[in-house]
Amino acid sequence: MRTAFTSDITGAVVDSLEGTADPRLREVLGALVRHLHEFVRETELTMAEWESAIGFLTATGQTCTDTRQEFILLSDVLGVSMLVETLGADRGVTGGTGATESTVLGPFHLTKSPVRELGADIDLVGGGEPCVVSGRVRSADGTPLPGAVLDVWQANAEGYYDVQQPGVQPPGNGRGLFTADAEGRFWFRTCVPSPYPIPTDGPVGDLLRTTGRHPYRPAHIHFIVSAEGHAPVTTHIFVAGGDHLDSDAVFAVKESLVQEFAESDDPSLAREFGVPNPFRHAHFDLVLNAEPS
């Protein structure tokens, strides 16, 4: 139990958590207290700096709305989101050996993606460079995964998600929920994504400016891929050759996730996808690990 007049405040706080019913929560909170206190001790954080931190965290919470998640953004720019995702993948909880590597969810998976047919165009507005994205969902052992579900979302050609531009973009623009065919194949049309800045008009933008960092993310399309009996993977596909691949504002780039969006000059394939020839085409497999049975 915590004692009065303690000189070991860290121990007193950790002891005060003894009554936590959930042992995992007790472990996590105890570790949080130890690491937070160690941060304060190491930096000899001053009261004025602590007040700045309180103000920053409060503003971050108050910037959140139904369509904006500034705390996820903060976690992203501090590399915490990517670390949690990567450690999870390393444990085989998501992804794992053989599977497509995972990366951050990001703050814009806020609405349900509309169910779309294979081949549909998720760019409801146009204006970007049209392209086709296709491939196969398979298990790490090569088995195709018919009926795999692909939740796909991306920003428009100007770098904004639908939820950031209500009234400008129709809801569901850049989003689609696809089901792979009987051979695990998927294909859809969209525009080639562009690099874009994360929102900089809130506290996280202030943080980036103060630390001399740019807010850009390299061009990418988000995926959450799931299939029965397999661990789902949250990831992006990045556009090869694009800007900021070496300085992603949220540290989410992994080499295996960079894919060519090459020009395809194949009239019969263009006809098959329903696009004018030639067209930009990204083609890759998405690979899931079987869950332990």
Add this chain to the structure above:
Amino acid sequence: MRTAFTSDITGAVVDSLEGTADPRLREVLGALVRHLHEFVRETELTMAEWESAIGFLTATGQTCTDTRQEFILLSDVLGVSMLVETLGADRGVTGGTGATESTVLGPFHLTKSPVRELGADIDLVGGGEPCVVSGRVRSADGTPLPGAVLDVWQANAEGYYDVQQPGVQPPGNGRGLFTADAEGRFWFRTCVPSPYPIPTDGPVGDLLRTTGRHPYRPAHIHFIVSAEGHAPVTTHIFVAGGDHLDSDAVFAVKESLVQEFAESDDPSLAREFGVPNPFRHAHFDLVLNAEPS
């Protein structure tokens, strides 16, 4: 510079802070990133737990208003506020050797205390047990500090601050800004403070319930004491013999800050203070360290 496709995400994030113009901010943010990442690694924090944390932090920010500061409360119940205050005092930044020990500011120093004359009653409503608080502000070497300023605030007899009960308590109830007399003396009337629970209807209350902790603070009066040429002290005076002195929800009790509110049976002193005899009386010195000249 951060490199692409890094396996050392912590190093990459710390490196990304290289452009921070303020070297102290660069140091503090770098340490924050290292300790946050170490917390995630040690606990192998899962994505679901991270999502809970994001939700908790968001709710904490959104619970803050002009009259409520849930992030300070969170910092308080995790012992962070007390640690920052204590380390600052140990460095002689506030308080220091010889001075009255410091303790947390707490979340209710939100409004300006009204200027009051020495001897005034800060209990504008009545209802509690009346008492007199008096003493002297002096330098650590014993010199009285005439003109020292005492910012005083406390909860009412039911355990609520004025800002928590707009319309019930008049603004400024339980608060006063006093100036010590030519001999450094101060005295004012109030009610004997009661133990009270910190607000439990927000995320911090949820945290206390989940961890099996009670929300009570032992009875206390807040002070910020300042005088020219001296380091100010933020502190409380706790009522000796009261409940929860050994389990303050915010870990703020220090033995030297516990004072008797003893019954005084002294008709001439009662007359001097303008209170009925006998009366409860706390009498103590508040001691400041001279700033290095």
